[in-house]
Structure formats: structure tokens, C-alpha cells
Amino acid sequence: MEYIKNIREKTPLIQFITNYVTVNDVANAALAIGASPIMTDEIKDLDMQNICNALVINIGTLNERTVETMIQAGKRANELGHVVVLDPCGVGATPYRNEVINKLLEEVKFDCIKGNISEIKAMANVSSKTNGVDACDADKTTRENMHDVFKFAKELSIKTGAVIAITGPIDVIADSKNAYISDNGCKEMRAITGTGCMTAGIIAASLVANPNDKLKAVTAGVIILGLAGERANKYAKGTGSLHIGLIDELSNMNDGILEMGAKIERFEI
Amino acid sequence: MEYIKNIREKTPLIQFITNYVTVNDVANAALAIGASPIMTDEIKDLDMQNICNALVINIGTLNERTVETMIQAGKRANELGHVVVLDPCGVGATPYRNEVINKLLEEVKFDCIKGNISEIKAMANVSSKTNGVDACDADKTTRENMHDVFKFAKELSIKTGAVIAITGPIDVIADSKNAYISDNGCKEMRAITGTGCMTAGIIAASLVANPNDKLKAVTAGVIILGLAGERANKYAKGTGSLHIGLIDELSNMNDGILEMGAKIERFEI
Amino acid sequence: MEYIKNIREKTPLIQFITNYVTVNDVANAALAIGASPIMTDEIKDLDMQNICNALVINIGTLNERTVETMIQAGKRANELGHVVVLDPCGVGATPYRNEVINKLLEEVKFDCIKGNISEIKAMANVSSKTNGVDACDADKTTRENMHDVFKFAKELSIKTGAVIAITGPIDVIADSKNAYISDNGCKEMRAITGTGCMTAGIIAASLVANPNDKLKAVTAGVIILGLAGERANKYAKGTGSLHIGLIDELSNMNDGILEMGAKIERFEI
Numbered sequence: 001m002e003y004i005k006n007i008r009e010k011t012p013l014i015q016f017i018t019n020y021v022t023v024n025d026v027a028n029a030a031l032a033i034g035a036s037p038i039m040t041d042e043i044k045d046l047d048m049q050n051i052c053n054a055l056v057i058n059i060g061t062l063n064e065r066t067v068e069t070m071i072q073a074g075k076r077a078n079e080l081g082h083v084v085v086l087d088p089c090g091v092g093a094t095p096y097r098n099e100v101i102n103k104l105l106e107e108v109k110f111d112c113i114k115g116n117i118s119e120i121k122a123m124a125n126v127s128s129k130t131n132g133v134d135a136c137d138a139d140k141t142t143r144e145n146m147h148d149v150f151k152f153a154k155e156l157s158i159k160t161g162a163v164i165a166i167t168g169p170i171d172v173i174a175d176s177k178n179a180y181i182s183d184n185g186c187k188e189m190r191a192i193t194g195t196g197c198m199t200a201g202i203i204a205a206s207l208v209a210n211p212n213d214k215l216k217a218v219t220a221g222v223i224i225l226g227l228a229g230e231r232a233n234k235y236a237k238g239t240g241s242l243h244i245g246l247i248d249e250l251s252n253m254n255d256g257i258l259e260m261g262a263k264i265e266r267f268e269i
Numbered sequence: 270m271e272y273i274k275n276i277r278e279k280t281p282l283i284q285f286i287t288n289y290v291t292v293n294d295v296a297n298a299a300l301a302i303g304a305s306p307i308m309t310d311e312i313k314d315l316d317m318q319n320i321c322n323a324l325v326i327n328i329g330t331l332n333e334r335t336v337e338t339m340i341q342a343g344k345r346a347n348e349l350g351h352v353v354v355l356d357p358c359g360v361g362a363t364p365y366r367n368e369v370i371n372k373l374l375e376e377v378k379f380d381c382i383k384g385n386i387s388e389i390k391a392m393a394n395v396s397s398k399t400n401g402v403d404a405c406d407a408d409k410t411t412r413e414n415m416h417d418v419f420k421f422a423k424e425l426s427i428k429t430g431a432v433i434a435i436t437g438p439i440d441v442i443a444d445s446k447n448a449y450i451s452d453n454g455c456k457e458m459r460a461i462t463g464t465g466c467m468t469a470g471i472i473a474a475s476l477v478a479n480p481n482d483k484l485k486a487v488t489a490g491v492i493i494l495g496l497a498g499e500r501a502n503k504y505a506k507g508t509g510s511l512h513i514g515l516i517d518e519l520s521n522m523n524d525g526i527l528e529m530g531a532k533i534e535r536f537e538i
Numbered sequence: 539m540e541y542i543k544n545i546r547e548k549t550p551l552i553q554f555i556t557n558y559v560t561v562n563d564v565a566n567a568a569l570a571i572g573a574s575p576i577m578t579d580e581i582k583d584l585d586m587q588n589i590c591n592a593l594v595i596n597i598g599t600l601n602e603r604t605v606e607t608m609i610q611a612g613k614r615a616n617e618l619g620h621v622v623v624l625d626p627c628g629v630g631a632t633p634y635r636n637e638v639i640n641k642l643l644e645e646v647k648f649d650c651i652k653g654n655i656s657e658i659k660a661m662a663n664v665s666s667k668t669n670g671v672d673a674c675d676a677d678k679t680t681r682e683n684m685h686d687v688f689k690f691a692k693e694l695s696i697k698t699g700a701v702i703a704i705t706g707p708i709d710v711i712a713d714s715k716n717a718y719i720s721d722n723g724c725k726e727m728r729a730i731t732g733t734g735c736m737t738a739g740i741i742a743a744s745l746v747a748n749p750n751d752k753l754k755a756v757t758a759g760v761i762i763l764g765l766a767g768e769r770a771n772k773y774a775k776g777t778g779s780l781h782i783g784l785i786d787e788l789s790n791m792n793d794g795i796l797e798m799g800a801k802i803e804r805f806e807i
């Protein structure tokens with residue numbers, strides 16, 4: 001396992017079209033793990049992609065102008081053969097978000113789609129409640145229902161060609177054949193905004209630097225963030241210092257820490 | 270007093286149309302006190318309000334597009350019976366901001382209007398100096414002039430139907446009949462951006478969770494933020510760690526801490 | 539040397555039209571050093587400039603709407619005799635950014651242009667590689683190539699009338715006659731987003747408060763940020779706590795610390 005070493009050596013250049021709520025954390029998390037983030041959402045500025053390795057689209061604070069940029073950037077990233085990650089933030093909560101996600105899925109091919117379980121259920125047309133941008137408690141993945149989760153993750157993976165990452169108390173990462181579950185992370189992380197958005201960026205970095213096995217690369221990305229939060233939570237005095245500690249831990253993360261700390265299981269699905 | 274317990278149990282879902290300067294802190298402060306924030310400013314995405322309990326409008330980095338969204342969202346929130354809080358950030362500093370605030374007051378009914386004293390004076394048409402988004406020192410509330418402050422706060426409350434919260438070295442919270450003053454907070458908080466914006470979100474959460482006495486609910490919201498900053502300031506090493514400590518303290522805040530720490534007086538006005 | 543005392547006494551009011559990635563840090567850094575930041579990017583809101591002392595333009599997340607505001611604001615700031623600082627974030631990376639910077643240079647006179655070496659090379663039409671918003675390693679200033687750097691900094695200064703600040707492992711600050719180099723800062727700061735953006739704001743504050751010698755005022759601004767990061771790095775546990783420590787150090791910075799910590803040399807060029 002040299003996932004993190006590969007990121008730090010290759011310094012993936014990642015373009016983000018993302019929400020303005022968590023954008024600073026997304027940039028600092030990407031830098032902390034060894035990637036180089038670029039934020040731009042102006043359609044005239046998409047030549048930026050020529051020097052990039054990956055694109056992350058997050059619809060958190062979408063508007064008509066930026067949605068148009070997302071679509072054009074996604075198509076161009078596909079043409080350039082770049083890694084493309086989708087964070088369908090808040091999908092299922094409004095008809096407009098659903099429409100935008102459907103349009104993106106029609107026009108763009110994604111390497112990974114990462115969401116909380118309510119978002120992924122909404123995309124997989126599985127009955128779900130939504131709580132805005134947070135997952136609904138009734139939806140959460142447990143040891144009991146995880147095979148149901150594997151099932152719709154697998155279906156969404158087959159439909160889209162993407163690795164599906166479902167973050168939550170138990171994280172699920174699945175393609176059409178296999179799934180990993182991870183117990184990394186801690187419940188306190190739910191009280192910090194942006195952990196999901198940061199995860200998407202780290203996944204993109206991991207996919208660029210570790211292209212041979214996409215499922216494992218995405219899984220590594222999910223675990224890195226969870227493990228960083230879990231480690232920071234040991235000394236955090238509240239959600240403010242947890243937030244900062246998480247970035248500290250990302251900047252100190254290496255493959256040894258990842259290997260020792262990863263709590264994962266693999267399933268054929 | 271179970272203000273905070275009520276917030277943590279009810280987890281108010283709050284939509285923010287707010288500035289991009291302090292939005293991350295606003296989200297993290299809301300999460301820290303037990304609310305669930307959603308940021309969206311696209312008019313097509315306003316169906317988000319159907320799942321929300323409250324709306325906070327902050328004009329800090331307004332533009333023509335988001336102003337239109339603010340108005341539509343405000344009207345819809347009124348129809349839905351949601352709590353609506355206005356943070357008239359920088360009003361009085363430009364004719365455009367004045368025009369927008371007048372339009373908002375015409376179209377939307379607010380449960381609370383929270384500003385610094387320069388902003389509230391501008392809204393109450395009281396002669397004032399402005400210093401952009403910061404209050405002018407010449408304006409600040411003191412024990413000597415506070416009855417004058419009560420007077421125009423009362424008038425603005427009668428005119429708008431809102432509870433008026435005026436933050437500063439001495440905070441004033443007033444409706445048409447009563448006023449509270451609070452000595453919580455510390456002067457170092459002036460050197461962190463976003464304390465006012467965070468306060469507005471916490472007020473909204475408090476109003477949703479404590480609907481029976483609006484004046485007390487708003488007062489609790491103002492004190493919570495001030496007290497968190499005051500406590501963090503005891504160990505902060507500068508404004509960076511004060512900022513983080515403030516979020517830590519919010520996440521650890523409970524009704525016992527609030528009751529022991531609140532420095533308030535009540536006046537009939 | 540009373541650079542910082544002057545800032546804290548004059549409290550320069552600085553308008554920022556800046557990117558949404560680092561805007562919170564820019565505001566908190568400005569506050570920490572004693573300035574008062576105002577962020578607004580709506581063309582109808584430019585009356586805000588009437589109460590300001592300076593304007594900082596940063597094109598990091600430019601779009602067509604905000605570019606128009608930048609140009610109008612820049613022209614108005616020139617008419618009002620305000621300090622104007624340009625941060626040409628990412629110039630050289632896309633034709634659109636180049637076009638915008640050319641337009642800004644045609645329409646607006648800047649007191650200071652601050653960028654990393656790749657950005658300044660792009661503006662000086664010196665052959666360079668770009669790495670998006672980060673400087674390219676191949677470009678970095680060293681003791682060996684610094685006279686070449688002085689040469690194109692001088693040329694850009696003559697062409698624009700601005701003091702040129704080139705941040706990097708060795709910072710170069712030059713006008714048409716003299717250059718300072720500074721060894722302050724630390725390499726860990728490259729892994730935090732926004733250090734350059736914060737520097738531009740501190741430069742603007744320094745120029746307002748110390749108008750007699752622009753070259754020295756800009757140099758002080760560059761050193762203040764570098765020194766704050768360097769000091770924070772002594773106790774930081776990672777890039778998260780370095781980020782917060784940097785703001786703490788800015789808030790505690792004074793002219794004694796600056797004088798003792800500045801590592802500078804002056805050259806005639």
C-alpha cells in the first residue's frame with residue numbers, strides 16, 4: 001500500500017467546482033494530503049483543465065451559471081481522460097438538484113460518485129427521506145442492512161460505471177462486483193461541515209495517483225479522511241479543534257498510519 | 270431554562286442565504302449548537318424550504334441575483350410559517366444596501382432583526398456613522414446612552430414586528446415592551462469576522478426550538494455566542510485560536526453553562 | 539519602524555474583491571493586523587468605496603460579473619486616490635485570466651502587484667511554466683537567479699508604476715530602483731491555501747498606514763505574513779494548526795517582533 005506516497009509524489013492537480021461553504025477546507029485538505037487544488041467556476045476559464053489531472057463537481061451551492069460550467073467541465077474532463085468525481089450534495093432534497101444530477105449523469109461519465117446514504121438512495125431511485133444536505137438517521141448503513149446497501153450501490157455502479165462511495169457511520173465503497181465497508185471515522189465528525197466535500201477531493205487525488213485499482217483507490221480516500229478525524233478526535237476539545245486537528249492529521253498522514261489504522265472488510269456482491 | 274437542550278433535541282433545519290466570507294463559520298456554529306444548516310441561494314432551489322424550519326438572510330456579499338432569491342425565499346418562509354431572521358450586514362454603508370433592506374422589509378416579515386448598532390440605527394433612521402460592516406465606536410451602547418438605544422430599538426420593533434438584537438460591547442435585545450441587556454462576550458471578538466453572522470444562525474435555532482417567548486429565545490441566542498467567545502478567550506493565544514475555541518465552546522455549551530454564565534438585566538421600555 | 543503601530547492606529551478600511559476560497563482568512567488576517575476588511579463584489583454596491591482607504595483585487599475565482607466589478611472598482615479607487623493592490627492569482631494558467639489581467643492593467647493603476655513567481659513572470663512576459671495557482675518549482679527564486687528576477691520585476695515596475703512583490707521561498711520586493719529580498723516564512727506555509735491572498739491584504743493595510751515609502755511599506759507587509767507563519771511553525775502540529783497559529787501570530791505581531799525577526803537584504807537594481 002503506497003496510496004499516500006503516490007499522492008505526495010505525483011501532486012495531482014485537481015480542479016474543483018464546489019460550494020462556497022466548505023471550499024477552504026476542501027483546498028486545505030487537498031494540500032494536506034499532497035494534492036494541488038484549483039477552484040474555478042467560470043466557463044471562460046475552463047482552459048484551466050488543460051493543466052489538471054482531475055475534476056471534482058460538488059453541487060452544494062449550485063446556481064444556473066455554475067451548473068452550466070459543471071456540465072461543460074465534466075464533458076471536457078472526459079475528453080481529456082481526467083479523473084472525474086461527483087459529490088451530489090443535497091440531491092433528493094429539491095427537484096432542481098435532481099434535475100441537475102440527472103443532466104450531469106447524462107452528459108458526464110464519473111469515476112466515482114460519493115455521497116451520504118440519503119443522496120445515493122435518491123440517485124439510485126431507492127425510497128429515502130432527506131434531511132437537506134445531511135443524511136437521514138433512518139437511512140444509515142448498519143451491519144444488518146448493509147447487504148441492501150450493497151445492492152443499490154452495485155446497481156448505481158452498473159448504471160453509471162462509477163465506483164460508489166457512501167459515507168456514514170459505516171462507509172460503503174462498491175463497484176459492480178465488490179464492496180468494502182469501513183468503520184473508520186467518529187460520530188463527532190457529523191458536527192463539522194465539509195467532511196464529505198473534503199473526502200471527494202481526497203478520493204480524486206487517490207484516483208489520479210493510484211489508477212490501477214479504482215475501488216481500492218476510492219476506499220483509501222474514504223479511509224484517509226475517516227482515520228484523520230478519528231485520530232484528531234482523541235485530543236479535540238470540541239468541534240472547532242476537531243476540525244483543525246483533522247487537517248493536522250491529514251498533513252501528517254502516511255501509508256504506515258493508514259495501514260495500521262484502516263478498519264475494513266471486503267465483500268463480493 | 271432549557272434553551273440549548275431544546276435546540277439539540279429538535280435539530281432545527283435552517284436555510285441560510287448568506288455571505289461567502291463567514292459562511293463556513295456560520296455552518297459550523299449552527300452544527301455546534303445542535304442545528305442543521307443548509308446554504309442555497311439559487312431561486313430554482315427554493316423548494317429546499319419545504320424541509321426547513323427557518324430562514325436566515327444576511328446581505329453581507331449581496332448581488333442582484335441573490336437579492337432576488339432573498340425576497341422570494343423570505344415571502345415563502347412567511348407563507349410556510351417559518352422563523353425568519355434578518356442580518357442587515359453593512360446597511361447604511363451604501364444606497365444599494367439601504368434599498369435592498371427597504372425592499373426586504375416591505376416584502377418579508379421578520380421574527381428577529383440582528384445587527385450592530387450602526388446597522389440598526391440606519392434601519393431606524395437614527396443619525397449614525399457607518400464603518401462599513403463594523404459598528405462605529407461613536408455609536409456604541411453604554412450604560413449612559415442605553416435608554417436612547419432602547420427607544421429606537423422599540424420603535425423599530427413596533428414598525429417591523431421583529432425582536433431587535435443589537436450586538437456590541439453591551440448587547441441589547443428588545444421588543445415593543447421589554448429589553449434585555451447582556452454583558453457577555455469580550456472585546457477580542459471584534460477582531461474575528463463572523464461573530465455577528467454566527468449569532469444570527471444561533472438566534473434562528475433558538476427561536477425554532479423555543480417558540481413560546483421570542484424575546485427570551487433571541488436573548489438566549491445572543492448570550493450563547495457571547496458566552497462561548499468569553500470562555501474561549503480565557504485560553505486563546507490570539508484571534509486564530511479564539512475563533513476555534515469559540516466553536517469548541519459552542520459545541521460544549523449546555524443550559525447549565527448558559528445559566529451560570531449569563532450576565533443579563535431586564536428593563537421595561 | 540512603526541509599520542504595525544501605524545496600521546493599528548489608522549485601522550485602514552480595505553475593500554476586497556476576492557476569491558471565495560480564502561476570503562475568510564483574508565478577512566481574519568486583515569483584522570488581526572489591525573485593518574478593517576469589507577468584501578463586496580456587486581457593481582451596484584461600489585459606493586462602499588467612499589468610506590474605504592484601499593482596494594484589493596484578487597482574480598482567484600473570477601467570473602464575468604465580478605471582473606466587470608473589479609474594473610469599475612479599480613477605476614473608482616484611482617479617482618479617489620485609494621491604495622490599490624492586485625493579486626493576479628493564477629494568471630498565465632488560462633487565456634481568460636491573461637485577458638482579464640491585461641484589461642485591468644489598461645484600466646487601473648496599481649500601487650502594488652503581488653504574485654508568486656510564475657504569476658509575475660506571466661505578467662512580465664517572461665517564459666514560465668505554470669502550475670495553476672501555485673508557483674512552479676522550476677521558477678523559484680534562488681540566490682543564484684535572483685538578479686534575473688530583479689530584472690523582470692524592475693521592468694514590470696517601470697511598465698506599471700507598481701511595487702512588485704514576488705512571494706516564494708525567497709521573497710523579492712522591487713520597484714524601478716531598489717529591491718529587497720526576504721528569507722522569512724517557512725516551506726510548510728506552501729501547504730496552506732491563502733497565504734498569498736492574506737499577504738495582499740496586509741500589504742494594502744501597510745501602504746495605507748505607511749504612505750511615505752511604498753517599497754518599504756510593501757516589504758513590511760510581506761515580512762509580517764512570513765514572520766507570522768515562521769513563528770507559528772515552531773509549535774504547529776500540522777497544517778491545520780499552522781493555519782490557526784499564523785492568525786494568532788498576526789494578532790500578536792508588533793514592530794518589535796517585526797524588527798527582531800525580519801531577515802532582509804537590500805539591493806540597488
